[in-house]
Amino acid sequence: MTLAQLELLHDRFERREQREELLVGLLASVTANYSMRGPEEPLSVTDFMSPRYRPKPVEEDEAVLAARFDAFFKNAARPSQR
Numbered sequence: 001m002t003l004a005q006l007e008l009l010h011d012r013f014e015r016r017e018q019r020e021e022l023l024v025g026l027l028a029s030v031t032a033n034y035s036m037r038g039p040e041e042p043l044s045v046t047d048f049m050s051p052r053y054r055p056k057p058v059e060e061d062e063a064v065l066a067a068r069f070d071a072f073f074k075n076a077a078r079p080s081q082r
Contacts, residue, residue: 018053025049 025048033042046054 021049021053 022045025045028048029043029045032039
């Protein structure tokens with residue numbers, strides 16, 4: 001078996017494992033969300049998947065993060081009006 005064939009088999013295995021985790025996560029999230037005492041915030045499929053199969057978070061530009069950071073702390077510094 002060549003290295004290319006081995007890599008293709010490994011890729012196919014990884015895709016199958018990810019699909020199985022997705023299906024199990026779907027079943028678990030539906031069961032948890034529609035049970036007698038469902039959670040306040042609905043659980044997603046990825047909450048039940050292993051971390052290596054979860055989607056990667058989208059990285060934002062540093063300028064956008066800095067603007068969000070500044071806006072948050074400007075609002076937090078204001079006294080609440082009641």
